[in-house]
Amino acid sequence: AQSVTQPxxxxxxxxxxxxxxxxxxxxxATPYLFWYVQSPGQGLQLLLKYFSGDTLVQGIxxxxxxxKRSQSSFNLRKPSVHWSDAAEYFxxxxxxxxxxxxxxxxxxxxxA
Amino acid sequence: xxxVTQSSxxxxxxxxxxxxxxxxxxxxxxxxxxxxxxPGLGLRLIYFSYDVKMKEKGDIPEGYSVSREKKERxxxxxxxxxxxxxxxxxxxxxxxxxxxxFGSGTRLTVV
Numbered sequence: 156a157q158s159v160t161q162p163x164x165x166x167x168x169x170x171x172x173x174x175x176x177x178x179x180x181x182x183x184a185t186p187y188l189f190w191y192v193q194s195p196g197q198g199l200q201l202l203l204k205y206f207s208g209d210t211l212v213q214g215i216x217x218x219x220x221x222x223k224r225s226q227s228s229f230n231l232r233k234p235s236v237h238w239s240d241a242a243e244y245f246x247x248x249x250x251x252x253x254x255x256x257x258x259x260x261x262x263x264x265x266x267a
Numbered sequence: 268x269x270x271v272t273q274s275s276x277x278x279x280x281x282x283x284x285x286x287x288x289x290x291x292x293x294x295x296x297x298x299x300x301x302x303x304x305x306p307g308l309g310l311r312l313i314y315f316s317y318d319v320k321m322k323e324k325g326d327i328p329e330g331y332s333v334s335r336e337k338k339e340r341x342x343x344x345x346x347x348x349x350x351x352x353x354x355x356x357x358x359x360x361x362x363x364x365x366x367x368x369f370g371s372g373t374r375l376t377v378v
Contacts, residue, residue: 161363164307189366198271198357198369245309254300254325257369259309 156180159248161258168236169266171248176231176261178246187249188229193260194242202244205229216240241265270294272354273358273370280377286345288373290358297362299341301325304355304372316341326358 158181168174180186187206191199196258210222220231229246243262247255274289275321279313298317298341302325308324312325314333330352334342341360345352356375 191367191369196372196374198371199359199367200369201366202367254312254315257302259307264369 157256159246159256161246162262163233163261164258164259165262165264167264167266170238171235174231174233174236174240174263176228176244176246176263178258179227180246180248181227182231182248185224187255188220188222189247189249189255190214190218190229190231191245191247191257192216192242194247199245204232210246218219236263236265238265238267271360271368271370273338273371273373276371276378278373278375280345280348280351280375282377284348284377286348286375286377288345288356288358288375290341290343290360290370291339291362292341292360292368293339294360294362294368295347296360296368297338298360299335300359300361300367301331301341302357302359303327304352310357313343318345319322331341348375353377356374 160179188205189204190202193199202218202243203212204266205212245260246258280286300315301313311327315333316322322350335373357371357372358370361367
Protein backbone atom coordinates (compact mmCIF):
# COMPACT_ATOMS: atom_id res chain seq x y z
CA ALA A 156 0.00 0.00 0.00
CA GLN A 157 1.13 3.52 -0.70
CA SER A 158 2.14 5.54 2.34
CA VAL A 159 4.13 8.52 3.50
CA THR A 160 5.96 8.70 6.82
CA GLN A 161 7.26 11.82 8.47
CA PRO A 162 9.05 10.42 11.51
CA UNK A 163 9.48 13.72 13.34
CA UNK A 164 6.31 15.26 14.78
CA UNK A 165 8.13 18.30 16.17
CA UNK A 166 11.52 19.81 15.38
CA UNK A 167 13.12 22.81 17.07
CA UNK A 168 16.07 24.65 15.56
CA UNK A 169 17.80 27.94 16.27
CA UNK A 170 17.52 30.75 13.79
CA UNK A 171 20.42 30.55 11.33
CA UNK A 172 20.92 26.82 11.85
CA UNK A 173 20.48 24.29 9.07
CA UNK A 174 17.32 22.21 8.77
CA UNK A 175 16.46 18.77 7.46
CA UNK A 176 12.94 17.36 7.59
CA UNK A 177 12.58 13.69 6.84
CA UNK A 178 10.10 12.01 4.54
CA UNK A 179 9.93 8.33 3.61
CA UNK A 180 7.44 6.86 1.21
CA UNK A 181 6.17 3.55 0.00
CA UNK A 182 5.03 3.50 -3.60
CA UNK A 183 4.98 0.94 -6.37
CA ALA A 184 6.41 3.03 -9.18
CA THR A 185 8.42 6.22 -9.56
CA PRO A 186 6.45 8.59 -7.42
CA TYR A 187 5.48 12.19 -7.76
CA LEU A 188 6.73 13.84 -4.56
CA PHE A 189 5.83 17.14 -2.98
CA TRP A 190 6.56 19.29 0.04
CA TYR A 191 3.96 21.75 1.33
CA VAL A 192 4.11 24.30 4.13
CA GLN A 193 1.20 25.44 6.28
CA SER A 194 1.31 28.58 8.38
CA PRO A 195 -1.06 28.69 11.37
CA GLY A 196 -4.69 28.94 10.35
CA GLN A 197 -3.87 28.83 6.65
CA GLY A 198 -4.08 26.41 3.78
CA LEU A 199 -1.09 24.56 2.39
CA GLN A 200 1.39 26.16 0.02
CA LEU A 201 3.50 24.15 -2.43
CA LEU A 202 7.23 24.45 -1.66
CA LEU A 203 8.62 22.13 -4.32
CA LYS A 204 7.90 19.02 -6.35
CA TYR A 205 9.75 16.14 -7.96
CA PHE A 206 8.47 14.26 -11.00
CA SER A 207 11.62 13.01 -12.75
CA GLY A 208 15.13 14.08 -13.77
CA ASP A 209 17.57 15.79 -11.44
CA THR A 210 17.11 14.30 -7.99
CA LEU A 211 17.93 17.57 -6.22
CA VAL A 212 15.09 20.02 -6.63
CA GLN A 213 14.95 23.65 -5.65
CA GLY A 214 11.85 25.27 -4.29
CA ILE A 215 10.59 28.56 -2.99
CA UNK A 216 11.80 30.32 0.16
CA UNK A 217 15.30 28.81 -0.15
CA UNK A 218 14.22 25.20 0.36
CA UNK A 219 15.53 22.19 -1.52
CA UNK A 220 14.83 18.46 -1.42
CA UNK A 221 16.66 15.39 -2.60
CA UNK A 222 15.01 12.27 -4.00
CA LYS A 223 16.86 9.10 -3.02
CA ARG A 224 15.27 6.10 -4.66
CA SER A 225 17.44 3.57 -2.79
CA GLN A 226 16.26 4.96 0.55
CA SER A 227 12.69 5.79 -0.54
CA SER A 228 13.25 9.23 0.87
CA PHE A 229 12.56 12.82 -0.11
CA ASN A 230 14.05 14.96 2.65
CA LEU A 231 13.58 18.72 2.78
CA ARG A 232 16.55 20.95 3.60
CA LYS A 233 17.36 24.57 4.19
CA PRO A 234 20.89 25.81 4.94
CA SER A 235 19.87 28.66 7.25
CA VAL A 236 16.48 28.85 8.93
CA HIS A 237 14.64 32.13 9.46
CA TRP A 238 12.09 32.79 12.20
CA SER A 239 9.40 33.07 9.51
CA ASP A 240 9.97 29.42 8.57
CA ALA A 241 8.14 28.31 11.71
CA ALA A 242 5.18 26.35 10.36
CA GLU A 243 3.99 22.83 9.72
CA TYR A 244 5.49 20.93 6.80
CA PHE A 245 3.82 18.13 4.88
CA UNK A 246 5.32 15.64 2.49
CA UNK A 247 3.03 14.10 -0.13
CA UNK A 248 3.32 11.35 -2.72
CA UNK A 249 1.36 11.09 -5.94
CA UNK A 250 -0.95 8.13 -5.78
CA UNK A 251 -1.98 7.99 -9.39
CA UNK A 252 -5.15 9.49 -10.83
CA UNK A 253 -3.99 12.76 -9.30
CA UNK A 254 -4.76 11.72 -5.74
CA UNK A 255 -2.02 12.42 -3.28
CA UNK A 256 -1.23 10.80 0.05
CA UNK A 257 -0.02 13.19 2.74
CA UNK A 258 2.21 12.55 5.70
CA UNK A 259 1.06 13.56 9.16
CA UNK A 260 3.27 16.64 9.17
CA UNK A 261 6.29 18.00 11.04
CA UNK A 262 5.85 21.12 13.12
CA UNK A 263 8.91 23.36 13.03
CA UNK A 264 9.72 25.73 15.86
CA UNK A 265 12.47 28.32 15.41
CA UNK A 266 14.30 29.75 18.41
CA ALA A 267 15.50 33.33 18.22
CA UNK B 268 -1.78 32.89 -9.55
CA UNK B 269 -4.40 30.24 -9.13
CA UNK B 270 -6.80 31.12 -6.44
CA VAL B 271 -8.94 28.71 -4.47
CA THR B 272 -11.52 30.43 -2.32
CA GLN B 273 -13.40 28.81 0.51
CA SER B 274 -16.48 30.73 1.45
CA SER B 275 -16.07 30.66 5.22
CA UNK B 276 -12.98 30.69 7.45
CA UNK B 277 -14.88 29.76 10.61
CA UNK B 278 -18.24 28.08 10.98
CA UNK B 279 -20.21 26.95 14.01
CA UNK B 280 -23.15 24.60 13.44
CA UNK B 281 -25.47 22.55 15.60
CA UNK B 282 -25.64 18.77 15.66
CA UNK B 283 -28.05 17.49 13.02
CA UNK B 284 -27.84 20.56 10.78
CA UNK B 285 -27.16 20.22 7.07
CA UNK B 286 -23.93 22.07 6.34
CA UNK B 287 -22.63 23.36 3.02
CA UNK B 288 -18.95 24.20 2.50
CA UNK B 289 -18.27 26.02 -0.74
CA UNK B 290 -15.07 26.11 -2.78
CA UNK B 291 -14.40 28.07 -5.95
CA UNK B 292 -11.28 28.06 -8.14
CA UNK B 293 -10.51 30.54 -10.88
CA UNK B 294 -8.03 28.75 -13.16
CA UNK B 295 -10.19 26.26 -15.02
CA UNK B 296 -8.69 23.26 -13.20
CA UNK B 297 -10.25 19.91 -13.96
CA UNK B 298 -9.54 18.33 -10.57
CA UNK B 299 -10.92 19.39 -7.23
CA UNK B 300 -10.57 17.80 -3.80
CA UNK B 301 -11.93 18.01 -0.29
CA UNK B 302 -9.71 17.03 2.65
CA UNK B 303 -10.17 17.21 6.37
CA UNK B 304 -7.23 17.91 8.62
CA UNK B 305 -7.00 16.73 12.21
CA PRO B 306 -4.03 16.92 14.61
CA GLY B 307 -1.84 13.84 14.36
CA LEU B 308 -3.79 12.45 11.41
CA GLY B 309 -2.59 14.74 8.64
CA LEU B 310 -4.84 15.29 5.65
CA ARG B 311 -7.46 12.72 4.76
CA LEU B 312 -9.26 12.74 1.44
CA ILE B 313 -13.04 12.93 1.65
CA TYR B 314 -14.13 13.26 -1.99
CA PHE B 315 -12.66 14.38 -5.27
CA SER B 316 -13.86 15.27 -8.73
CA TYR B 317 -12.21 15.14 -12.15
CA ASP B 318 -14.96 16.84 -14.08
CA VAL B 319 -18.32 18.51 -13.82
CA LYS B 320 -20.99 16.27 -12.32
CA MET B 321 -18.36 13.63 -11.64
CA LYS B 322 -17.31 12.59 -8.13
CA GLU B 323 -15.40 9.81 -6.47
CA LYS B 324 -15.12 8.76 -2.86
CA GLY B 325 -11.90 9.28 -1.03
CA ASP B 326 -10.75 7.56 2.10
CA ILE B 327 -13.36 8.89 4.54
CA PRO B 328 -16.59 9.71 2.64
CA GLU B 329 -19.03 8.55 5.32
CA GLY B 330 -21.32 11.34 6.45
CA TYR B 331 -20.39 13.58 3.52
CA SER B 332 -21.55 14.21 -0.02
CA VAL B 333 -20.38 16.58 -2.74
CA SER B 334 -21.71 18.51 -5.68
CA ARG B 335 -19.97 19.80 -8.78
CA GLU B 336 -22.47 21.45 -11.08
CA LYS B 337 -19.95 23.89 -12.56
CA LYS B 338 -16.27 23.36 -13.26
CA GLU B 339 -15.13 26.10 -10.91
CA ARG B 340 -17.24 25.14 -7.89
CA UNK B 341 -17.02 22.08 -5.65
CA UNK B 342 -19.29 21.89 -2.62
CA UNK B 343 -18.96 19.64 0.39
CA UNK B 344 -22.17 18.74 2.17
CA UNK B 345 -22.50 17.37 5.67
CA UNK B 346 -25.92 15.74 5.56
CA UNK B 347 -26.45 15.74 9.32
CA UNK B 348 -23.56 17.34 11.18
CA UNK B 349 -22.12 15.50 14.14
CA UNK B 350 -19.54 16.54 16.72
CA UNK B 351 -16.96 14.15 15.26
CA UNK B 352 -17.04 16.23 12.09
CA UNK B 353 -15.52 19.16 13.94
CA UNK B 354 -12.35 19.73 11.93
CA UNK B 355 -10.43 21.89 9.49
CA UNK B 356 -11.69 21.37 5.95
CA UNK B 357 -9.37 22.09 3.04
CA UNK B 358 -10.34 22.40 -0.59
CA UNK B 359 -7.76 22.02 -3.36
CA UNK B 360 -7.62 22.09 -7.13
CA UNK B 361 -5.11 20.90 -9.70
CA UNK B 362 -4.47 20.46 -13.39
CA UNK B 363 -2.84 17.08 -14.10
CA UNK B 364 -0.12 16.05 -11.61
CA UNK B 365 1.25 19.52 -11.10
CA UNK B 366 0.61 19.84 -7.42
CA UNK B 367 -2.42 21.11 -5.60
CA UNK B 368 -3.43 24.66 -4.91
CA PHE B 369 -5.19 24.84 -1.57
CA GLY B 370 -7.75 27.22 -0.19
CA SER B 371 -7.26 28.82 3.22
CA GLY B 372 -9.46 26.27 4.91
CA THR B 373 -12.72 26.31 6.85
CA ARG B 374 -12.58 25.53 10.54
CA LEU B 375 -15.91 23.90 11.35
CA THR B 376 -17.12 23.41 14.89
CA VAL B 377 -20.21 21.28 15.48
CA VAL B 378 -21.83 21.81 18.87
